[in-house]
Each structure stands twice: as C-alpha cells, then as structure tokens.
Amino acid sequence: MSPFHGIGRVAVIGAGAWGTALALQALRAGAATALWARDPDRALAMRAARENAAHLPGQLLPAELRITADAEEALEGADLALLVVPCQHLAGMLPRLPALPPSLVAAKGVEHGTLRLPLEILADARPGLPAGVLSGPNFAREVAQGLPAAAVVASLDEALRQGAAASLSSGGFRLYDHDDPVGAEVGGAAKNVIAIAAGAVIGAGLGENARAALVTRGLAEIARLAVALGGRAETVAGLSGLGDLLLTCTGGSSRNFSLGLALGQGRHLAAILAERNSVTEGVATAPALLARAAAVGVEMPITAAVADVLEGRMDVVGAVEQLMNRPLRQEV
Ligand SMILES: NC(=O)C1=CN([C@@H]2O[C@H](COP(=O)(O)OP(=O)(O)OC[C@H]3O[C@@H](n4cnc5c(N)ncnc54)[C@H](O)[C@@H]3O)[C@@H](O)[C@H]2O)C=CC1
Numbered sequence: 374m375s376p377f378h379g380i381g382r383v384a385v386i387g388a389g390a391w392g393t394a395l396a397l398q399a400l401r402a403g404a405a406t407a408l409w410a411r412d413p414d415r416a417l418a419m420r421a422a423r424e425n426a427a428h429l430p431g432q433l434l435p436a437e438l439r440i441t442a443d444a445e446e447a448l449e450g451a452d453l454a455l456l457v458v459p460c461q462h463l464a465g466m467l468p469r470l471p472a473l474p475p476s477l478v479a480a481k482g483v484e485h486g487t488l489r490l491p492l493e494i495l496a497d498a499r500p501g502l503p504a505g506v507l508s509g510p511n512f513a514r515e516v517a518q519g520l521p522a523a524a525v526v527a528s529l530d531e532a533l534r535q536g537a538a539a540s541l542s543s544g545g546f547r548l549y550d551h552d553d554p555v556g557a558e559v560g561g562a563a564k565n566v567i568a569i570a571a572g573a574v575i576g577a578g579l580g581e582n583a584r585a586a587l588v589t590r591g592l593a594e595i596a597r598l599a600v601a602l603g604g605r606a607e608t609v610a611g612l613s614g615l616g617d618l619l620l621t622c623t624g625g626s627s628r629n630f631s632l633g634l635a636l637g638q639g640r641h642l643a644a645i646l647a648e649r650n651s652v653t654e655g656v657a658t659a660p661a662l663l664a665r666a667a668a669v670g671v672e673m674p675i676t677a678a679v680a681d682v683l684e685g686r687m688d689v690v691g692a693v694e695q696l697m698n699r700p701l702r703q704e705v
C-alpha cells in the first residue's frame with residue numbers, strides 16, 4: 374500500500390477534452406489543480422481565452438485553474454497526477470515528465486505494437502509508482518458542465534484508490550473505488566472497439582436488434598479477455614465495462630460510435646479521420662486488442678470483425694454476415 378494520504382494538489386497531464394474536464398472536476402472537488410498542455414502556444418492561448426477552443430469550446434476555465442506547458446511547474450507539489458493523453462502517445466510522453474506522484478491513467482486503449490494496456494505502459498516507464506485507472510461512462514463535455522456522472526478508480530493500492538475516489542468526487546461526479554484495474558482497463562479499451570461496431574451496424578441500416586446483440590456479445594468477449602488477463606468478469610459488468618458500452622454504443626456524441634456510423638454509411642476511414650482533430654481510440658486499439666487476446670488464446674469475433682473493416686479486408690455488411698454464420702453454440 375502506498376503512503377497516500379489525500380489530495381491537496383492535482384496535476385492533469387494532457388489538455389484534450391477529457392484532461393480539461395477532469396481538471397475542472399478536480400478543481401470543483403477542492404484541489405489546487407494544474408493542467409499541462411504539451412504545446413506552449415496552446416497553453417498560452419488557453420490561459421488567455423480561459424477556454425480550450427480546440428477540444429472543449431465554450432467551456433469556461435476558471436482563473437484558479439493553472440494552465441502550463443511546463444511539466445515541472447504542473448507537477449510541483451502534486452499529490453496526484455491524472456495522465457490523460459491518448460493511449461498511443463502515453464509511452465512517448467512519459468519521458469518528458471519529471472518524477473510523478475501517485476498517478477491515475479484515464480486513457481482507454483491498447484498500445485499498437487507492444488499490445489500494452491495503459492497501466493503496463495506506466496509501470497514499464499515508472500516501476501514501483503503507485504498507480505491506478507480512472508474509467509467509466511463519461512463524456513468530457515458533460516463532466517465539464519458538472520452534470521451527474523459516475524466512474525471507478527481502480528488500483529491494487531487500497532490507499533490510492535480510496536483516497537483518490539474520495540478526493541475527486543464531488544457534486545455531480547461520483548467515483549467508486551475498485552480493486553480490479555485489469556478488468557477496468559480491458560473494459561475501457563474494448564468498449565471503443567464495440568462502439569465502432571455498434572455505429573457501423575446502425576450506419577449500414579442493419580437495425581436496433583443487431584446493435585443490441587453486438588453490444589451483449591461484445592460484453593461477453595470483453596469479459597473473456599479480462600479474465601484471461603487476471604481481471605474479473607463482474608468488473609466488466611460495472612461502470613467501466615457495461616456502463617461505458619451503454620454510453621458509447623448509444624450516445625451520438627461518441628467519437629467511436631460516430632466513426633462506425635460513417636463507415637457503415639460507406640465512407641472511407643481515411644476521409645473520416647481527416648475531418649477530426651480529436652482522438653478515436655478504437656481505431657488503433659482494435660488490431661492491438663485482437664493480438665493481445667490471441668496471445669492468451671481468447672477469441673474476440675466482434676473485435677476481429679472491426680479490425681477487418683478498419684483495415685479494409687471486409688465491408689460492414691460482409692463482416693456482420695460472417696458473425697451471423699459462426700457455428701451455433703451455447704450462450705455462456
Ligand atoms: N473525451 C472524452 O469524453 C473521454 C476521453 N477519454 C480518453 O481520454 C484520452 C484522451 O482523450 P481526449 O481528451 O478526448 O483527447 P482529445 O481528442 O480531446 O485531444 C487529443 C489529445 O491528445 C494530445 N496529443 C495528440 N498527439 C499527441 C502526442 N503525439 N503526444 C502527446 N499528446 C498528444 C493532444 O494534445 C490532446 O491533448 C483517450 O484515451 C480517451 O479515450 C476517456 C473518457 C472520456
């Protein structure tokens with residue numbers, strides 16, 4: 374257990390939509406909060422306008438929120454760091470940071486090539502650092518506005534998960550502590566892939582029944598992988614799994630769902646991505662998740678279908694046909 378005694382200061386690393394929203398929440402919960410943006414010009418513009426125009430336009434950033442591109446300054450005296458850069462950039466960003474306090478990763482994905490989950494990336498870069506994940510059904514915009522939301526803080530470190538959940542909760546944001554970080558990370562990474570599938574069936578006009586079946590069978594394949602990696606199936610049935618699937622597979626604001634929707638309508642992946650200035654984690658995660666599952670002998674047919682569509686080996690209708698024609702079996 375870490376000597377974690379509560380939070381006076383929080384450093385949020387990554388000034389995308391989610392980092393900005395979490396910084397606002399930390400502030401609301403009473404922590405002195407700094408938000409680190411890697412680009413000095415962006416930090417300057419955000420400080421001047423009190424707005425993150427690129428990722429959370431229209432949301433006021435109060436004067437008490439320190440915004441800086443200097444990582445030393447952001448992390449000085451911090452009791453907790455929230456690491457909120459996209460999964461594929463986490464490993465590249467960590468060497469730019471000085472010593473970290475106990476940290477929660479809020480990215481959702483699997484790293485291309487190495488097949489690591491975010492906490493594994495952090496553990497490799499900072500061995501022994503008390504760490505956990507923050508994950509749940511949370512659109513950044515709503516959390517920034519203080520609308521009601523819940524999530525989990527999952528860590529093997531009891532003091533960290535309980536202290537962080539208690540200190541970052543307030544008003545509309547309710548954090549449950551959890552002792553299964555693997556289950557939480559697998560759920561968070563995989564729901565983005567299933568959300569692409571859900572969007573694709575809706576975009577292709579295959580119907581609401583198809584979406585409900587995909588989400589439910591998606592949950593089953595996520596649970597299989599979580600268990601194979603040392604997590605628990607019940608975690609996948611909670612906020613970080615089922616909760617986030619419900620949000621991203623039905624909420625039109627999900628970037629993963631909307632990318633799937635456009636693919637299902639026949640648009641090309643490159644064209645969809647070219648129009649976006651924000652991250653769609655499921656695209657890089659789908660093949661990485663599939664490879665990670667294969668390495669532990671777990672079948673993930675929906676993830677495989679999404680990877681096939683993303684990599685141009687199949688169209689949406691063909692991929693769904695293939696899923697429908699798999700051998701019949703017992704549900705569980
Ligand atoms: N936006 C949301 O509602 C939520 C997002 N998340 C997760 O949080 C993570 C961050 O997502 P968002 O804040 O939405 O991102 P975003 O799409 O709003 O912004 C992209 C972020 O990535 C950073 N970035 C781009 N290239 C980079 C590089 N080479 N090195 C370091 N940073 C780089 C940008 O500076 C920016 O901070 C993702 O893993 C996402 O799945 C989790 C929950 C909610």
Ligand SMILES: O=C(CO)COP(=O)(O)O
Pocket residue numbers: 481509510511512565568617620621626627628629630652653654
């Ligand atoms: O993780 C999220 C909500 O919990 C955000 O989902 P998208 O990245 O699909 O927008």
